[in-house]
Amino acid sequence: MSDSDSEPAGKHRPHTGRRRNDAAHEAILDAAMRLLTTAGGEPVTVDTIAREAGVGKQTIYRWWPTKGAIFLEALTRHARIEVPSPDTGSLPADLEQFLTATFHGANEPATASLLRTLAAEASGNPYVAELLREFTQTRRDALNTILERGQGRGELAADTDLGLMVDQVYGLLWYRLLLGNAPFTPGLAKRLTRTLISGHQ
Amino acid sequence: MSDSDSEPAGKHRPHTGRRRNDAAHEAILDAAMRLLTTAGGEPVTVDTIAREAGVGKQTIYRWWPTKGAIFLEALTRHARIEVPSPDTGSLPADLEQFLTATFHGANEPATASLLRTLAAEASGNPYVAELLREFTQTRRDALNTILERGQGRGELAADTDLGLMVDQVYGLLWYRLLLGNAPFTPGLAKRLTRTLISGHQ
Amino acid sequence: MSDSDSEPAGKHRPHTGRRRNDAAHEAILDAAMRLLTTAGGEPVTVDTIAREAGVGKQTIYRWWPTKGAIFLEALTRHARIEVPSPDTGSLPADLEQFLTATFHGANEPATASLLRTLAAEASGNPYVAELLREFTQTRRDALNTILERGQGRGELAADTDLGLMVDQVYGLLWYRLLLGNAPFTPGLAKRLTRTLISGHQ
Amino acid sequence: MSDSDSEPAGKHRPHTGRRRNDAAHEAILDAAMRLLTTAGGEPVTVDTIAREAGVGKQTIYRWWPTKGAIFLEALTRHARIEVPSPDTGSLPADLEQFLTATFHGANEPATASLLRTLAAEASGNPYVAELLREFTQTRRDALNTILERGQGRGELAADTDLGLMVDQVYGLLWYRLLLGNAPFTPGLAKRLTRTLISGHQ
DNA sequence: TCATAAACGAGACGGTACGTCCGGTCTTCTT
DNA sequence: AAGAAGACCGGACGTACCGTCTCGTTTATGA
Numbered sequence: 001m002s003d004s005d006s007e008p009a010g011k012h013r014p015h016t017g018r019r020r021n022d023a024a025h026e027a028i029l030d031a032a033m034r035l036l037t038t039a040g041g042e043p044v045t046v047d048t049i050a051r052e053a054g055v056g057k058q059t060i061y062r063w064w065p066t067k068g069a070i071f072l073e074a075l076t077r078h079a080r081i082e083v084p085s086p087d088t089g090s091l092p093a094d095l096e097q098f099l100t101a102t103f104h105g106a107n108e109p110a111t112a113s114l115l116r117t118l119a120a121e122a123s124g125n126p127y128v129a130e131l132l133r134e135f136t137q138t139r140r141d142a143l144n145t146i147l148e149r150g151q152g153r154g155e156l157a158a159d160t161d162l163g164l165m166v167d168q169v170y171g172l173l174w175y176r177l178l179l180g181n182a183p184f185t186p187g188l189a190k191r192l193t194r195t196l197i198s199g200h201q
Numbered sequence: 202m203s204d205s206d207s208e209p210a211g212k213h214r215p216h217t218g219r220r221r222n223d224a225a226h227e228a229i230l231d232a233a234m235r236l237l238t239t240a241g242g243e244p245v246t247v248d249t250i251a252r253e254a255g256v257g258k259q260t261i262y263r264w265w266p267t268k269g270a271i272f273l274e275a276l277t278r279h280a281r282i283e284v285p286s287p288d289t290g291s292l293p294a295d296l297e298q299f300l301t302a303t304f305h306g307a308n309e310p311a312t313a314s315l316l317r318t319l320a321a322e323a324s325g326n327p328y329v330a331e332l333l334r335e336f337t338q339t340r341r342d343a344l345n346t347i348l349e350r351g352q353g354r355g356e357l358a359a360d361t362d363l364g365l366m367v368d369q370v371y372g373l374l375w376y377r378l379l380l381g382n383a384p385f386t387p388g389l390a391k392r393l394t395r396t397l398i399s400g401h402q
Numbered sequence: 403m404s405d406s407d408s409e410p411a412g413k414h415r416p417h418t419g420r421r422r423n424d425a426a427h428e429a430i431l432d433a434a435m436r437l438l439t440t441a442g443g444e445p446v447t448v449d450t451i452a453r454e455a456g457v458g459k460q461t462i463y464r465w466w467p468t469k470g471a472i473f474l475e476a477l478t479r480h481a482r483i484e485v486p487s488p489d490t491g492s493l494p495a496d497l498e499q500f501l502t503a504t505f506h507g508a509n510e511p512a513t514a515s516l517l518r519t520l521a522a523e524a525s526g527n528p529y530v531a532e533l534l535r536e537f538t539q540t541r542r543d544a545l546n547t548i549l550e551r552g553q554g555r556g557e558l559a560a561d562t563d564l565g566l567m568v569d570q571v572y573g574l575l576w577y578r579l580l581l582g583n584a585p586f587t588p589g590l591a592k593r594l595t596r597t598l599i600s601g602h603q
Numbered sequence: 604m605s606d607s608d609s610e611p612a613g614k615h616r617p618h619t620g621r622r623r624n625d626a627a628h629e630a631i632l633d634a635a636m637r638l639l640t641t642a643g644g645e646p647v648t649v650d651t652i653a654r655e656a657g658v659g660k661q662t663i664y665r666w667w668p669t670k671g672a673i674f675l676e677a678l679t680r681h682a683r684i685e686v687p688s689p690d691t692g693s694l695p696a697d698l699e700q701f702l703t704a705t706f707h708g709a710n711e712p713a714t715a716s717l718l719r720t721l722a723a724e725a726s727g728n729p730y731v732a733e734l735l736r737e738f739t740q741t742r743r744d745a746l747n748t749i750l751e752r753g754q755g756r757g758e759l760a761a762d763t764d765l766g767l768m769v770d771q772v773y774g775l776l777w778y779r780l781l782l783g784n785a786p787f788t789p790g791l792a793k794r795l796t797r798t799l800i801s802g803h804q
Numbered sequence: 805t806c807a808t809a810a811a812c813g814a815g816a817c818g819g820t821a822c823g824t825c826c827g828g829t830c831t832t833c834t835t
Numbered sequence: 836a837a838g839a840a841g842a843c844c845g846g847a848c849g850t851a852c853c854g855t856c857t858c859g860t861t862t863a864t865g866a
Contacts (some may be wrong), residue, residue: 017815018857024817043325044342045847056818061849085335119379120324123317124244133380140382163383164373168396171372172365174379179334182364191362195369199400222838246826255841262828419841420831426843445727447821458844463823517728521781525723526646535782542784563794565785566775570798573774574767576781580722581736584766593764597771601802620810621862627812648852659813664854812838817856823849828866835836 020063026052028060029074036071036113044117068121068128075114076135083142091150092193098146099169099189102139106173107184115177140166150197160200168196183195221264228254229261230275236273239315244259245318269322269329273336276315284343292351293394299347300370300390303340307374308385316378341367351398361401369397422465429455430462431476438473438515446519463506470523470530477516478537481507483565493552494595499550501571501591504541508575509586517579542568552599563603623666630656631663632677639674639716647720671724671731675738678717682708686745692751695796701749702772702792705742707775710787718780743769753800763803771799 026147031053035044046067064070083105086097105111122129147162152191172192176182232254236245247268251258265271287298306312323330348363357363372392377383433455437446448469452459466472485507488499507513524531549564558564574594578584634656649670653660667673683735686708689700708714725732750765759765775795779785 014859015815016813016859019816021817021857027369042212043847046849047847050818054818056816056820057849058819058851059817067848071213116324120321123321123379133382136380139376147812164389164392164396167373167376167383168369171374171376172368173372174376175368178324178375179337181334182368188365191365195365195400197400198402201399221836225838244826247828248826251839255839257829257837257841259829259831259840260838266828268827369866416833417841418833418839420833421842423831423843445821448823449821452844456844458842458846459823460845461843465844469822471809522723522726525719525781535784538782538784566791566794566798567715569778569785570771570801573776573778574770575774576778577770577774580726580777581739583736584770588688590767593767597767597802600804601798603801618810619864621812621864622810624811624862635811646852649854650852653813657813659811660815660853660854661857662812665811668854670853805866808864810860810861810863812859814858815856816858817854819853820851822851825846825848827845828843830841832842833838834840834841835838 017068021059024053024055024059025063028055028063028070029077031055032070033074033078033110033114036074036117037110042113042117043105065119066125066128068118068125071114071118071121071132072128072131072135074109075118078110078114082138085142085145087146087149089153091146091153091155092197094146095197096189097191098143099192102169102173103184103189106177112177115174119174119178136170140170143169155197156200165196220327222260225254225256225260226264229256229271231262232256233271233275234279234311234315237318238311254322267322267326267329269319269326272315272319272322273329273332274346276312276319277336279309279311279315284305284340286343286346288347288350290354292347292356293398295347296398297390299344300393301372303370304385304390307378313347313378316375320375320379336372341371345371356398357401366401367396419569423461426457426461426549427465430465430472431479432459433457434472435476435480435512435516438476438519439512444515468523468527468530470520470527471533473516473520473523474530474533474537477513477520480512480516485541487544487547489548490550491555493548493557494554494599496548496552497599498591498595500505500545501594504571504575505586505591508579514579519574521580538572542572545571557599558602567598567602626664627656627658627662629668631658631666631673632680634658635673635675635679636713636717639720640713645720656775656788669724669728669731671721671728672734674717674721675731675734678714678721678736681713681717686742688745688748690752692750692756694749694756694758695800697749697753698800699792699796701746702795705772706792709780715780718777720801722777722781731803736771739773743773746772758800768799768803 029050031049032044035048035052036042044067046057046060049055049067049070050060060070064073084097084101086094088094088097106115118128118132122132142164144162147156147160147165150156151158151160151162169192176184202322229250232250233245236249236253246256247261250268250271251261261271265274279300285298285302287295289295307316319333320327323333343361344367348357348361348366351357352359352361352363370393377385433451434446436574437450437454448459448462451457451469451472452462466475486499486503486540488496490496490499508517510598520530520534524534536540545568546564549558549562549567552558553560553562553564571594578586631652634652635647636700638651638655639645640704646723647659649663652658652670652673653663667676685701687704689697691697691700709718721731721735725735746769747765748764750768753759754761754763754765772795
């Protein structure tokens with residue numbers, strides 16, 4: 001008694017009531033991804049996700065404000081295999097490694113579906129757009145760090161617009177992902193690396 | 202049939218039935234664009250377009266198979282100010298001119314809204330996706346022509362992957378358009394031109 | 403042309419647009435009744451009605467504000483077989499005839515289901531309650547007319563509370579209907595007639 | 604194990620554990636009635652009752668199987684002021700006394716709300732319907748006893764259908780309660796008494 | 805005095821129905 | 836035949852409520 005009463009920092013009550021069911025949480029994310037990849041033509045519905053996850057719709061809306069938010073969390077969870085931030089001492093090597101990993105990830109059907117769907121949800125739903133922006137920002141930051149290191153070593157001109165380089169990378173990625181006009185072939189990372197670096201020296 | 206076709210002088214054809222009303226046609230496209238640009242948060246509905254254009258819904262579906270198709274025609278009409286295919290004899294000059302015009306167009310709020318909306322419609326509607334792909338292809342072809350001319354003059358390496366270059370341009374365009382993380386500043390065309398060419402020499 | 407133009411009172415436009423689909427209208431009422439009678443335990447859903455009627459849910463909500471309103475219209479349509487207002491010159495004869503018809507109607511499973519369901523909807527939905535009140539009022543009026551005639555002939559005491567008599571009739575009806583503790587047997591009309599009249603002489 | 608199993612005389616299971624909280628019990632019934640009478644338009648929810656009573660929902664469902672059961676207990680508790688079973692030796696006197704008490708109870712707003720709500724819950728929930736039937740049965744029995752006594756004294760014809768008389772009383776009661784078309788005025792008991800008895804002599 | 809057991813407030817959960825919204829089609833009358 | 840008006844089917848949306856299921860806490864025994 002006196003313990004809890006005297007608890008000086010006693011800021012927030014210890015949470016009473018049933019706690020969030022992590023199994024349901026996971027089941028929802030799993031179901032969302034599974035449906036995205038399996039259902040080729042994909043009006044993936046909230047009801048569908050709920051049924052597939054064996055979950056009540058309310059449970060979804062309790063934790064995610066929007067369908068897009070579900071997909072985004074599925075994406076971040078799926079992509080937790082961290083983007084590498086290689087530091088070999090050589091910009092071309094670092095960059096190629098980064099690009100290889102990035103394009104490899106984008107080649108996974110699940111990831112590709114998620115990104116496509118998220119882009120669709122983001123338009124027309126500012127909240128999802130913001131979430132997506134935050135997600136991409138961490139990727140942009142990682143790439144930017146690599147470039148800055150190279151620039152520090154003189155591998156890029158001092159006045160190089162690093163933001164432009166980053167956009168060229170992710171622009172290519174999203175463009176091919178969304179328009180689907182060309183695949184991410186194995187040699188692409190090396191070719192893009194060469195092009196970017198010699199373009200910005 | 203032959204009646205209407207042979208009707209060059211178009212004198213007095215019995216012609217029962219009303220002819221296509223071009224005013225309505227235009228009103229629809231105008232309304233679509235107006236709604237896209239004005240309505241900040243934009244569930245631009247077909248009903249809304251119809252009402253705004255003072256037109257029956259059926260009149261819309263008589264001429265366009267899908268909501269996305271309306272937007273696409275609005276886009277092409279709006280962008281009929283033809284993309285230039287400059288031929289100055291110098292690749293850097295040609296390219297910069299092309300990019301300047303392209304980025305200038307993308308900076309118009311109406312165009313930007315249209316492209317964003319179309320991207321959204323395209324996902325989940327394969328037909329619109331195809332239309333959009335056709336639209337972009339003409340742009341890609343124009344750019345490709347410029348690049349081939351430069352390559353013919355030795356301004357690009359013989360083994361340059363022109364498709365990659367094109368994707369780098371349009372990737373940047375769509376990326377900044379959709380993610381909205383950076384604007385199309387005046388100097389961008391020149392900077393990108395320099396970067397691309399020296400990257401692919 | 404001139405007909406409609408010359409229409410002198412021509413107050414309101416002649417109604418443009420597609421007209422209400424009477425087939426759908428009927429199908430909905432039919433489906434509602436069919437479901438009520440067949441589905442023994444009957445949370446008859448709006449979706450169910452829509453599906454059974456082969457109709458979009460919106461079509462239902464366009465014309466009826468509430469589920470209860472559907473049932474009420476189904477009831478009035480079903481009960482249009484007018485309550486008789488017999489006038490034989492003898493109150494006992496008139497009353498017995500009226501009661502026989504009334505109890506006969508209440509014995510139909512469809513009617514009984516409708517009345518039970520409506521009573522349920524009426525509680526908790528004031529609008530339906532009002533509709534139901536209006537419906538019952540016409541029945542009360544019919545009975546009241548019969549009684550007044552008898553009273554005019556001296557078959558009932560001049561100070562008889564006719565409202566009470568009416569309530570005794572319909573009270574019995576609804577009570578047995580809702581509580582279901584006793585059926586409407588053939589002799590009931592005659593017995594109730596005798597009781598009421600000798601009770602109010 | 605064998606301990607508890609072998610316990611054949613199973614006399615007094617000691618009952619360890621916290622005991623039922625009567626304060627909560629009462630709070631729930633109070634809250635239910637308060638909400639029914641105050642909340643004019645009344646989707647009186649279980650969650651609402653729980654919050655109003657300062658009680659967890661489980662505490663409600665531990666003691667009552669259904670929302671309707673709560674209301675029914677609230678009703679019985681509220682109506683424990685026992686229905687009198689007067690025995691003055693005169694049927695008219697007994698009956699008038701009984702009716703006066705009954706109508707008086709039905710005039711209380713709380714009782715009226717409870718009965719209306721219970722009628723609603725009973726439809727669509729057979730269990731509540733059964734509970735309600737049991738409740739009304741005790742009232743019917745009381746009235747029936749009075750009538751039988753009178754019949755024994757020759758105040759009613761020997762072949763009188765007592766069940767019909769009872770239904771006439773409770774029919775009137777429920778009808779006016781549910782339809783609300785007429786109040787329970789002070790003179791009603793006397794008038795109904797006279798009518799019923801002279802109707803069934 | 806402590807272990808066991810039940811009841812408690814809180815609140816998340818699965819499920820079902822609700823009433824609304826939109827896309828694309830169909831129907832009516834007018835032009 | 837084409838147009839404006841607007842009803843239609845289908846199907847997803849997000850909310851509300853019911854009755855169940857955990858949590859951690861509190862209160863009563865019996866060992």
